[in-house]
Amino acid sequence: MITLTNPKTNEVVIDFQLIYDADSALHLDFYADGLIEEAHQLFHQYSPFQKINYGFLSCSIPDYEQYENHFDTSMKNHFFLSTAACAMVSTIKPVHELCRKIEKQKRENVFEFSYYKELYQRVVNMMAYKRFSDRCETLFEKPFDIRVPSYLMRLLIALERLDIHSSDEVTNFIERYGYLYDFYIKESRLETPEGVNKYVKTVKPTNPRSYVKMDNSKRSFECILYKYVSWYEEMRHIYQLRALRNFRHFFQYHHLDIHETSWKDLLEKEENTCSFH
């Protein structure tokens, strides 16, 4: 995690705007609120981080050092690792379920803020495990040759199977996979039929089978854990982007700026106008 230490104010700051090439204040809020939620989800304690602005956290240097030491020590404990890995997996399904509900509503042209408020909270719970899975990768990655089904592989397989002459199939592809193309909230090139038709011609055949084999036989604890976490890390990535896409639809419906609207802006707007209708 990239931090900036300011000895004059005795603070550590984390600005996700400096870390990720994200085009949305809300997306940076996913990371910032996720990191705040981390302490609660992983250690059942209050977070030492304080949110100052969208995607921007600060923390006192002693609190930060103490928290980081605790995090590092916990990452050496097998019981903690396996419990956290299971808890991480359990945060993904609620995002999936609510995304489906929201997408169904969208088809009926209904954009109820209460659902998005709940979706945001579920995404934040899921994002609370981002640093845990990142740390698992740095701890365990190198000794093992492990392959997991990347979200990009999903996209490629779907593209290979796509019959571009069937407009229904293209529409379904855009709905299910188009948002995976990049990291942005704005419409990706795979979210328009023209973009899909153009892109599909450049796709080279892959051999995805080798990537989806999950063989845990004769493996150590670290190896199994790493593979498990990496697998669901990919899933987390997919639902993070899917939730972001759904927020884009919400922003567009309510004529809000998709790049600059932060979570705080949404809450303030709700408070000022009582609803988004």
Add this chain to the structure above:
Amino acid sequence: MLISLKNAHQQPDKVGNKAYHTSIMLNLQLPAVDGFVIAEPYSEEDIQSLWKEMKTNIPFAVRSSMGEEDSETVSGAGKYATVLSVKTYEELKEAIETVFSSNNGTTQKAVMIQPMIDSVVSGVMFTSSPFHPNRASIEAAYGLGELVVSGQITPESYEIDKQTLTVTKELNRHKYYGLFLQNNPLSLGEEKQTRFGNVRNVAHMNGNFLGSIPYKMRATFCINDLQVLYLYTLGLAIEKHFGCPQDIEWAMDDKRIYLLQTRPITHKIPSSLPSFEPSSHRDDVLNGKIASLGATEGKVKIINDSIPLEFMDDEEEFILVAYETKPEYVHYMSRAKAIVTEIGGTLCHAAIVSRELGIPCLVGVEGITSSVSQGDHIVVNANEGEVILC
């Protein structure tokens, strides 16, 4: 002695080249920044008079204007100290002493004191591109120009075809940060409004702040084609007066463009390149922007803040690899066979110095500092923009 910048051109032997050039720009009615020069010998009264004249224009920038600096043969780019955001009389006194003491060789010493521009965008212009004499080059980035000229940021590049006035440009989406003037107290995380968007304070830096830049600003060119051509027109006027291509630092606040300094371009474009065949190489190649042509190979010396500079003092020839270049590295740059940096633009100090020295230089070579270790053998083929790991 204290001399106003407007009159400095009348005493070229006292004020140094930088102040002389700035004075000429002011007298040509170009949008240069007015101010004063303190030249040796000077007294406490001179500084008091200066403070009296300028205290309504705080903060100031205190820059060197030394004898050998900015001449037609030597730029001295990045060699002397610059102090920014000077706000009090005590700071002014200290800044003048700091800049004077950064010169321990030249006989003629002077410093230039100007009000600081609240730069939203700034950069460097070469009225003749280092590699294409038929084009002019401009590099620009958000914030104060210090990060651009010192090569601590990869700027956006613009090229102007001198015949057709066509502008060719390359958007840099990775301009995540800039150095901004802090004219009002700003707490960490707080935002400063600019006409491009709001930048937010990530770290306080000597009266300025490091600002993180939001997506909409990153996804937009720092300057538009009209501003590029306006800058070029200003550059042409200066080039015409001095009779040779110019290296110009400029800045833009929320309202207008200013010229901060100008100096002759010291580098001459070679008419032909010698062929180069590396002794051995493997397939790992990193690419970067060509800052100075040429090719060579040799042992790597990585230089950064955590490595004591004395480490560089042995006699062995080396290729200097750094994340960015800094004024304190200039001595070692002058002894290197080639220079490779991870960030920076083709008009930054590292690039200018390497062209003066006639050694190959590549900037913006992503991953170079993590790909090589001390003593590794590498090939720098700047003619092709390549670093080959051996």
